[in-house]
Amino acid sequence: MEKPYRRRDLLGIRELTEADIRGILDTAENFREINTREIKKVPTLRGKTVINLFFENSTRTRTSFELAAKRLSADAVNISVSSSSVSKGETLVDTALNLDAMDPDCIVVRHGSAGVPHQLAKVSRAAVVNAGDGSNEHPTQALLDAMTIREHKKKIQGLEVAIVGDILHSRVARSNIHLLTKLGAKVRVAGPGTLVPRDFGYLIEEAGTSRGRESVSTASLTVCPHVEDAIRDADVVMILRIQRERQDSAYFPTLREYAVHYGLTNGRLDLAKKDAIVLHPGPMNRGIEIASEVADSSRSLILDQVKYGVAVRMAVLYLATGGSLGS
Amino acid sequence: MxxxxxxxxxxxxxxxxxxxxxxxxxxxxxxxxxxxxxxxxxxxxxxxxxxxxVAPGFIDLHVHLREPGQEHKETIASGCAAAAAGGWTSVCPMPNTNPVNDNAAITRYMIEQAEHAGLANVFPIGAITKSSDGAELAEMGEMKAAGAVAVSDDGRPVPNAGIMRRAMQYAKDFDLPVIDHCEDKSLSAGGVMHEGKMSLLLGLKGMPALAEDIDAVRDIILAKETGAHIHIAHVSTKGAVEAVRRAKNEGINVTCEVTPHHFTLTDRSVEGYDTNYKMAPPLRSEEHLEAVIEGIKDGTIDAIATDHAPHHHDEKALEFDRAPMGITGLETGVGLAFNELVHKGIIGLERLVELCSTNPARIFKLAGRGTLAPGSxxxxxxxxxxxxxxxxxxxxxxxxxxxxxxxxxxxxxxxxxxxxxxxxxxx
Incomplete structure (x- = not known):
C-alpha cells in the first residue's frame, strides 16, 4: 500500500544498502546522549503513535521499543497477543487493517512466523518495523550489535566476526550476516551440522547486489566445520541462544553435550584475538551456549548491547515516521 | 441434435x-x-x-472440488464451471473431501452432482485407505463399480511401504491406477516451501526435494514388484523426473503428471511471502524447473494436471507458515501451457493435446475420450x-x-x- 509521505518500513537488513545502515547507526549515535540525561525526553515524535504489536513473548525488545518511543514523546501502545491470529478467529490481514484504521504512524511487530512484517506492510499505511519475524530477521538487534561493535572496535570493515550456534533458525544470525557483510566484515559461522547448513554462504551472494562497492573486496561469509575454526583470531565472537526444543526435534542429543562441544568457554575464547569482544542477543542460557565466566568477564558486552538497543530503536522509529538521516 | x-x-x-x-x-x-x-x-x-x-476434450487428472464437506471453498458445480471456462471437459477430483471419498456412496454422489451441474464430466478418484489414514484399504472394487477411475491418498500419502505394496497388489485386481503424491513426511514435516537457497534466505522451513525423490523411488520399486500401474502426481523434482525416466526405460508401469505452476514458477516467487505461492509440492528451484521442462520435452512426463486446490480467502490471508497449501488452476492451466511451453517452442500443438487429453484418457483408461475418432x-x-x-x-x-x-x-x-x-x- 502507498505510504503517506516519508514513512518508511524497516522489514529487514537484507533490503538495506550500506548507506542506509550507516545512516541509521549515525542517527542512533545522535540519540544516545538523550538516554544519559536527567530528563530523558525530547519532543521529536510528539503527536506520533507507535503500536508495539507482539505476537511472541518478549521483555527486552518490547521494553526497549517502548522506552525508545516514549523518550521521543511518541504515544506508545503495547499489544501482546499470546497466540496467533488464527486462534482469535481473525486473519492476520484483518488484524493489520483494524489497527491501521486507528491511524498509527508506526507498527512495530514481532511474530513467530517469517514474513509477517512484509505481509502487514503490504496492507498498512503505517510504517512497519520488524522486531523479529520467525527465523527470518531481527534488524534492530543487528543494528544494536553493530553499534556495540563500532563503539569498541571503531570500525566494522575488515573485522573477523564469528557467529556460533543455531544459525539455521536464528533471525539474529541472518540480520547480522547481512549487516556485517554489507559493511565489509568477514563473517564465519559454526555450530552443529544439523543447525548450520553447509551451503549458508550463498546468503550473501543473493544479497550481493545492494552491497557497497568498497566492501565487496573484504566481505565474506564462511561456514566453518568446527567452532574453534570460527573463533580462531576473531575480533568479535557472537553467541546465539540455543532453544531447548531443538533437542526434542533431534537436532542435537543433549544440552550437556552441546555445552561441551559448542559452548563458549574461556578455553575457546582464548583462540580469539586478545582484545576480542563477546556478544549475545539474550536471554542467555548460562553454562550451555556461554560459560558464566565468559558472560561475566570484561570482554562480554551483553549489557552494552541492551543499552544501545534503546538508541537504535529511537533512530529506527524516528526514521520510520518521517525523520531524515543524520539530522 | x-x-x-x-x-x-x-x-x-x-x-x-x-x-x-x-x-x-x-x-x-x-x-x-x-x-x-x-x-x-x-x-x-x-x-x-x-x-x-479443434482438439479432443482436455482432461485434468488432478483437481480438488471440495464437495462434500468444504462447499465454502468450492462446489462440484463451481469447480466444473471453472473447468469448462478453462477448456477442461473432464476433471478427476481427489478424495480428500469431508468425509473422504473412500466408499461407493460418495463416489456416486460426486458423479450425480456433476451430472446435475452439466458442465464437465467428473471422474472421481477414490481413497487408497479408509479415511486416507494409511492403515486399512478402502473398498476399491466398490468405488470402481460406482465410477471411480483411480485411487490415491493424495496429500496424505501412504507412509507405510507395506500398506502401499498391498494397495498396489489389490488395485491391480481392479485395473485401477494408484496415484501417489510423493512426499516422505519424515523429511518434509513442518516445511512450507522448497528447501534451498530461498528458504534459507527467507527464514522459512524447507521441504527438501529428496522427500519427493525417496517416495517416488519407493513407489517405482513397488510398481516393478507388484506389476501395478503407479501414477506419480505433480512431479516437481529433478530426482523424481529422472526416476520416472529410468523406470519407463525399464518397462515399469509408471506414468506421471506435472502442474502448470511447476513448469512456470520457481521458489523465487515466495519472496514477499504471498501465500498464493504456497503449495505442495512446493515451487522448486531453477534446476528442478529445468528438469521438469526436459521431462515434458522428452516424453517422460505424460500429462498436464492443474492440482486445482481452492481455499477460502480467510484461510489464505494468514501467516505464510500457517496458510494452507494449494492454488486454483483450472482457468489458467491452458494459458500457462501456451505461454510457457507452446510459444517458447518447447512443445508443439500435437504434444499439447497429448499432454492434456490423449494421455490422461489413456492413463485413467477413459474409453471413448482423448480422441475424436468417429464413435467417441x-x-x-x-x-x-x-x-x-x-x-x-x-x-x-x-x-x-x-x-x-x-x-x-x-x-x-x-x-x-x-x-x-x-x-x-x-x-
Whole structure:
C-alpha cells in the first residue's frame, strides 16, 4: 500500500544498502546522549503513535521499543497477543487493517512466523518495523550489535566476526550476516551440522547486489566445520541462544553435550584475538551456549548491547515516521 | 441434435490427424469427419471454428472440488464451471473431501452432482485407505463399480511401504491406477516451501526435494514388484523426473503428471511471502524447473494436471507458515501451457493435446475420450492459440481466489468447450 509521505518500513537488513545502515547507526549515535540525561525526553515524535504489536513473548525488545518511543514523546501502545491470529478467529490481514484504521504512524511487530512484517506492510499505511519475524530477521538487534561493535572496535570493515550456534533458525544470525557483510566484515559461522547448513554462504551472494562497492573486496561469509575454526583470531565472537526444543526435534542429543562441544568457554575464547569482544542477543542460557565466566568477564558486552538497543530503536522509529538521516 | 464443428483445424494424435477437417456430432457422439466440400448435413447447427484448433476434450487428472464437506471453498458445480471456462471437459477430483471419498456412496454422489451441474464430466478418484489414514484399504472394487477411475491418498500419502505394496497388489485386481503424491513426511514435516537457497534466505522451513525423490523411488520399486500401474502426481523434482525416466526405460508401469505452476514458477516467487505461492509440492528451484521442462520435452512426463486446490480467502490471508497449501488452476492451466511451453517452442500443438487429453484418457483408461475418432464421446476443446487475454481472480468461476496468476497476460486459450455434444462454455 502507498505510504503517506516519508514513512518508511524497516522489514529487514537484507533490503538495506550500506548507506542506509550507516545512516541509521549515525542517527542512533545522535540519540544516545538523550538516554544519559536527567530528563530523558525530547519532543521529536510528539503527536506520533507507535503500536508495539507482539505476537511472541518478549521483555527486552518490547521494553526497549517502548522506552525508545516514549523518550521521543511518541504515544506508545503495547499489544501482546499470546497466540496467533488464527486462534482469535481473525486473519492476520484483518488484524493489520483494524489497527491501521486507528491511524498509527508506526507498527512495530514481532511474530513467530517469517514474513509477517512484509505481509502487514503490504496492507498498512503505517510504517512497519520488524522486531523479529520467525527465523527470518531481527534488524534492530543487528543494528544494536553493530553499534556495540563500532563503539569498541571503531570500525566494522575488515573485522573477523564469528557467529556460533543455531544459525539455521536464528533471525539474529541472518540480520547480522547481512549487516556485517554489507559493511565489509568477514563473517564465519559454526555450530552443529544439523543447525548450520553447509551451503549458508550463498546468503550473501543473493544479497550481493545492494552491497557497497568498497566492501565487496573484504566481505565474506564462511561456514566453518568446527567452532574453534570460527573463533580462531576473531575480533568479535557472537553467541546465539540455543532453544531447548531443538533437542526434542533431534537436532542435537543433549544440552550437556552441546555445552561441551559448542559452548563458549574461556578455553575457546582464548583462540580469539586478545582484545576480542563477546556478544549475545539474550536471554542467555548460562553454562550451555556461554560459560558464566565468559558472560561475566570484561570482554562480554551483553549489557552494552541492551543499552544501545534503546538508541537504535529511537533512530529506527524516528526514521520510520518521517525523520531524515543524520539530522 | 446435430452439430457441425466447421472450418477448424483438427488435431487428434490418436489418428495422427493434424489438418483442416469438420467434425460432425450426433447425439453426444462424434459421428463423422467431413471435408469442407461435403457441405453441411441437413438439419445441422454449425459452429464456425475458422482459425481455431479443434482438439479432443482436455482432461485434468488432478483437481480438488471440495464437495462434500468444504462447499465454502468450492462446489462440484463451481469447480466444473471453472473447468469448462478453462477448456477442461473432464476433471478427476481427489478424495480428500469431508468425509473422504473412500466408499461407493460418495463416489456416486460426486458423479450425480456433476451430472446435475452439466458442465464437465467428473471422474472421481477414490481413497487408497479408509479415511486416507494409511492403515486399512478402502473398498476399491466398490468405488470402481460406482465410477471411480483411480485411487490415491493424495496429500496424505501412504507412509507405510507395506500398506502401499498391498494397495498396489489389490488395485491391480481392479485395473485401477494408484496415484501417489510423493512426499516422505519424515523429511518434509513442518516445511512450507522448497528447501534451498530461498528458504534459507527467507527464514522459512524447507521441504527438501529428496522427500519427493525417496517416495517416488519407493513407489517405482513397488510398481516393478507388484506389476501395478503407479501414477506419480505433480512431479516437481529433478530426482523424481529422472526416476520416472529410468523406470519407463525399464518397462515399469509408471506414468506421471506435472502442474502448470511447476513448469512456470520457481521458489523465487515466495519472496514477499504471498501465500498464493504456497503449495505442495512446493515451487522448486531453477534446476528442478529445468528438469521438469526436459521431462515434458522428452516424453517422460505424460500429462498436464492443474492440482486445482481452492481455499477460502480467510484461510489464505494468514501467516505464510500457517496458510494452507494449494492454488486454483483450472482457468489458467491452458494459458500457462501456451505461454510457457507452446510459444517458447518447447512443445508443439500435437504434444499439447497429448499432454492434456490423449494421455490422461489413456492413463485413467477413459474409453471413448482423448480422441475424436468417429464413435467417441463428443468432448471437444476448441482453442484459439493467438487469443490474447488477461486472467483476473475477480472474474474466476471458482468460489476461491487463491491463484498467483492474477493479472497475468496470456496468449492462447480455450474459446469454447463442448461436453457430450453440448456447448458448455463459449467466449
Amino acid at each position: 446435430k452439430l457441425l464443428i466447421a472450418n477448424g483445424h483438427l488435431i487428434d494424435p490418436t489418428a495422427n490427424e493434424n489438418t483442416g477437417m469438420n467434425v460432425l456430432i450426433e447425439d453426444g457422439k462424434v459421428s463423422a469427419w467431413l471435408k469442407a466440400a461435403d457441405g453441411v448435413p441437413e438439419g445441422c447447427e454449425v459452429f464456425d471454428a475458422s482459425g481455431l484448433l 464421446v463428443a468432448d471437444i476443446t476448441i482453442i484459439d492459440p493467438d487469443h490474447k487475454w488477461t486472467y483476473r481472480n475477480a472474474e474466476s468461476r471458482s468460489k476461491s481466489r487463491n491463484c498467483p496468476f492474477d493479472g497475468w497476460e496470456f496468449t492462447g486459450r480455450a474459446v469454447a468447450t463442448i461436453v457430450g455434444g453440448r456447448i458448455v462454455f463459449q467466449m
